[in-house]
Amino acid sequence: MLSRYYSYLQFEDALKTILETLGQKSLSDIEIGKSVNGRSVYGIKLGTGKIKVLVWSQMHGNESSTTRALFKLFKSDSFNSLLKNISLYIIPILNPDGSEKWTRVNANNVDLNRDAIDLTQPESQILRSVFDDFAPDYCLNLHGQRTIFGSLDGDQPAQISFLAPAGDLEKTISQARLKSMQIINAIHGQLNNRVSGIIGRYSDDFNINCVGDYMTSKQVPTVLFEAGHSGDDYSRDQVTDLMYESLKIAFKTIQDSLVVNESNVVDAYNSIPHMSKAYVDVLVKNYRSVSGLQTLSVQYHEQVKEGVLYFVPILIGINREDVLNGHRVIDLNDFPHYNDDLIIEGNLEIRSKSLDIEIFY
Ligand SMILES: [Zn+2]
Incomplete structure (x- = not known):
């Protein structure tokens, strides 16, 4: 198959x-x-x-x-x-x-x-x-x-x-x-x-x-x-x-x-x-940033490298009104101690070991 x-x-x-x-x-x-x-x-x-x-x-x-x-x-x-x-x-x-x-x-x-x-x-x-x-x-x-x-x-x-x-x-x-x-x-x-x-x-x-x-x-x-x-x-x-x-x-x-x-x-x-177009892959709610509480829209970008398909989590928007839901929704109010574990890279790649947001294949 x-x-x-x-x-x-x-x-x-x-x-x-x-x-x-x-x-x-x-x-x-x-x-x-x-x-x-x-x-x-x-x-x-x-x-x-x-x-x-x-x-x-x-x-x-x-x-x-x-x-x-x-x-x-x-x-x-x-x-x-x-x-x-x-x-x-x-x-x-x-x-x-x-x-x-x-x-x-x-x-x-x-x-x-x-x-x-x-x-x-x-x-x-x-x-x-x-x-x-x-x-x-x-x-x-x-x-x-x-x-x-x-x-x-x-x-x-x-x-x-x-x-x-x-x-x-x-x-x-x-x-x-x-x-x-x-x-x-x-x-x-x-x-x-x-x-x-x-x-x-x-x-x-x-x-x-x-x-x-x-x-x-x-x-x-x-x-x-x-x-x-x-x-x-x-x-x-x-x-x-x-x-x-x-x-x-x-x-x-x-x-x-x-x-x-x-x-x-x-x-x-x-x-x-x-x-x-209401969905993203991961919706992170109540992320505490320097500018206040935010809702993060995360979308997996699909990339093939050496015959393997990778899913790379990318931040595609903050507080977007058109995004209504996520295939996975994480409310950081439920996991406040994980907030600081969430890293947004300069290239907008996003990762958190605790929240299981990482590149996967
Ligand atoms: Zn098509």
């Missing part, structure tokens, strides 16, 4: 094993293009059903949970039955250079999810040519989100989130969007009681440079999946399982191709809560 960070070589090894298990071709046979730095981008075709589904993951290199969920799906016993009426085209990592370096952007520092129209990057061109040639009936756009998202009131974190993107500025409820909403509604209905926190809904403000918006504008139902964070799931193992379940529900919903009752679908979709 791949852990949260893996090198591209580790990924290729794992993919090779999967291909053997699935009776598929070799790695070189499924190369569909190269990244900026010359790494292979792979496309796997599975199933012969009549509904064509295009899935891509890790277009943002530092979002690996959905790629791991795909691997889990490949290995699951129910995988073949999910494919009864489906032909799948899966690009497990669209941004290999970003995945290696654990960056959102590609090697040219471009966010591939803002390159849908300009197509300046080879990775964007690969995705577009697969979209044009394969002509999918559905698209699943797989991502991970930072630890900052929660319910609007800040009471609960958003462990997973979804979006049925708009296809135009008017946010028209097209047949394509209704189908996307229906998939999201099914996931929400079946997993809402299983998440720690909420299932969130992204804003549907239209941006044609975003890949999902572009594909919806072409009348192809597209669903944005976002693996989020809850509690101390920094390995993202829990959310990987939820993404695996979400994918299974999505494939099942697509196969059933239920009749759409427009107003019911829209109402159910709109009942999924919006999110706010």
Whole structure:
């Protein structure tokens, strides 16, 4: 099982094993293009059903949970039955250079999810040519989100989130969007009681440079999946399982191709809560500084060094009004003797042995 960070070589090894298990071709046979730095981008075709589904993951290199969920799906016993009426085209990592370096952007520092129209990057061109040639009936756009998202009131974190993107500025409820909403509604209905926190809904403000918006504008139902964070799931193992379940529900919903009752679908979709950027990783309350009592917002910065993913606690704000909660909340009124043990470095790294705030991996 791949852990949260893996090198591209580790990924290729794992993919090779999967291909053997699935009776598929070799790695070189499924190369569909190269990244900026010359790494292979792979496309796997599975199933012969009549509904064509295009899935891509890790277009943002530092979002690996959905790629791991795909691997889990490949290995699951129910995988073949999910494919009864489906032909799948899966690009497990669209941004290999970003995945290696654990960056959102590609090697040219471009966010591939803002390159849908300009197509300046080879990775964007690969995705577009697969979209044009394969002509999918559905698209699943797989991502991970930072630890900052929660319910609007800040009471609960958003462990997973979804979006049925708009296809135009008017946010028209097209047949394509209704189908996307229906998939999201099914996931929400079946997993809402299983998440720690909420299932969130992204804003549907239209941006044609975003890949999902572009594909919806072409009348192809597209669903944005976002693996989020809850509690101390920094390995993202829990959310990987939820993404695996979400994918299974999505494939099942697509196969059933239920009749759409427009107003019911829209109402159910709109009942999924919006999110706010209300969370930080650690919120330290009642810190006694020379300028008085303070609330410290601490966020882990993720860095890969020599193949290891480190979480570095950084002070990102003091008394911030937009920060409503933390995945961990420490009230120093409860531990007054630890106040002096909390060190804020010049580079804003923060540490306290007593409070267990340190770099970890
Ligand atoms: Zn993303």
